[in-house]
Structure formats: structure tokens, C-alpha cells
Amino acid sequence: MTKPALNRRPAWQELRPLPFRPCIEVVPGLYQVRTRASRAYLVVDAGITVIDTGAPGSGERILEAVRDIGRSPEDIRDIIITHAHIDHVGGLPELQRWVPARTGIHLAEARDVESDEPLPNPFAHALLARICEPYLLRVDPGPARIDVYLRDGDEFPALGGMRIIHVPGHTPGSIALHFPERGVLIVGDAMQYRFGRLMPPHRLFTRDMAQATASIRRLAELDFDTLCFSHFRPIVRDADLKVREFARSLPA
Numbered sequence: 001m002t003k004p005a006l007n008r009r010p011a012w013q014e015l016r017p018l019p020f021r022p023c024i025e026v027v028p029g030l031y032q033v034r035t036r037a038s039r040a041y042l043v044v045d046a047g048i049t050v051i052d053t054g055a056p057g058s059g060e061r062i063l064e065a066v067r068d069i070g071r072s073p074e075d076i077r078d079i080i081i082t083h084a085h086i087d088h089v090g091g092l093p094e095l096q097r098w099v100p101a102r103t104g105i106h107l108a109e110a111r112d113v114e115s116d117e118p119l120p121n122p123f124a125h126a127l128l129a130r131i132c133e134p135y136l137l138r139v140d141p142g143p144a145r146i147d148v149y150l151r152d153g154d155e156f157p158a159l160g161g162m163r164i165i166h167v168p169g170h171t172p173g174s175i176a177l178h179f180p181e182r183g184v185l186i187v188g189d190a191m192q193y194r195f196g197r198l199m200p201p202h203r204l205f206t207r208d209m210a211q212a213t214a215s216i217r218r219l220a221e222l223d224f225d226t227l228c229f230s231h232f233r234p235i236v237r238d239a240d241l242k243v244r245e246f247a248r249s250l251p252a
């Protein structure tokens, strides 16, 4: 089945300000933005890197957040997508219509975003996947442009160095972003943080739990103070110790 035609959107200069300001500074130069259905991040230095774009309709919130921190949407140089679930990549087509940023996703999921086909169904459970299929087709964002096919170990200059860590399991091409100079790790959906406890990614939306567990063990080898998620508040101190303890508690 092909995707519905994209709606034409106004240029970002024409957008009205949003009634609430959904942006918080996690550490200097890193901002968390509440998008529709998830959280995006702005990595801010000379240029701006946007990490994830929320569900469809989130583009305006991201641009508002950029203005809120005193910068211009024209400063957005890169967009990095942690994985091709609709609550992370859904705002990408509209954002690309407003800003000409270079966009990257892991090479395992680039075709999912570029293709005219709907995004892959995120439900791991076959019956749920089928029940939700009509809704997902209705809200599918349509194709978007991918300029860079990311691989494990790729590096970007943002905030003194941002390294791509491939963390398959939740999806085949899930990535985390490590900023060793700033002691920050952004894990997307590779982990959850509920009620003050770290947990594996949600079983309902995770393709391969064994692979997801192996990816958490890999993240536990990194050094960082601050840990950021796509659906939860960040852990701002000694986060790597917590992840190591959590990784040790996982079944072998």
C-alpha cells in the first residue's frame, strides 16, 4: 500500500507561536523538547543537531523550541533519527520542508523512511499489529529524505564529539548517541526509566528482546554522567553506574 500524499505546510516563518514552551536544558548545549508522543533533543553549538522529530505534527514544536533558546531554525544543520518508529520519525517530512538539514539514520532503517511504503508496524505482537494497522496507515507521515546512512562508530563534531552506537533489538537499526566530552548518552528507546528504575525497552514494541539486552550490556561499557531517554525524564548524575548495575541484573 502506498502512503497518502503529503499535505502542503506553510514555511516556518508563517507559523504561529505555540501556547506552551516545551523545552528544558538538560546540560549546557543539550535541550529536551516535548514533541507529540515522545521527546526530541537539540544539540546546540555553532549549528544545531536535532535528535528525533516526534510524531507527525511535531515539527512546529521543534522550531518553537529552537526560537525559545534564542536561535534560528536556519541554524539546524543535522537531523539524526534514533529509529524509524512513527513517534520518532513522524515529524521528519514536515521539518525537512522548513529546514534543509542533512538527515541521518542507521543504514538498516534508511529504506523504511525513504520508501513510499508505510513505516514498519511497531507492534511486536501479531494480533495487536493487525488491529492497529488501519490507524497507523491513516497517520503515516509519508516518505522523507535520508542523506547519510549511519554506521556504528560514526562521529559528528557536535558538543566536542558525538558518536553513533548501534543498539539493535528495539528495532534493527536503533542507535544511541554518546558525547564522551560532555558525559552524556542519549539512548532513544533502547531503555526505559519508569518509577526511578531502569528497564529494558517495552516488550510490545521491541523486535528482538535478546538483542536489546545485548545492546544494554554494550551501553553499560560506556562512561557518562547523564542519560537521556525518548519517553522519560533524564538521569543527571552517575547514570553509567546505574546502567552497569541494571545490566548485571539482566538475565544471561
Ligand SMILES: [Zn+2]
Pocket: 083, 085, 170, 189, 205
Ligand atoms: Zn520505538
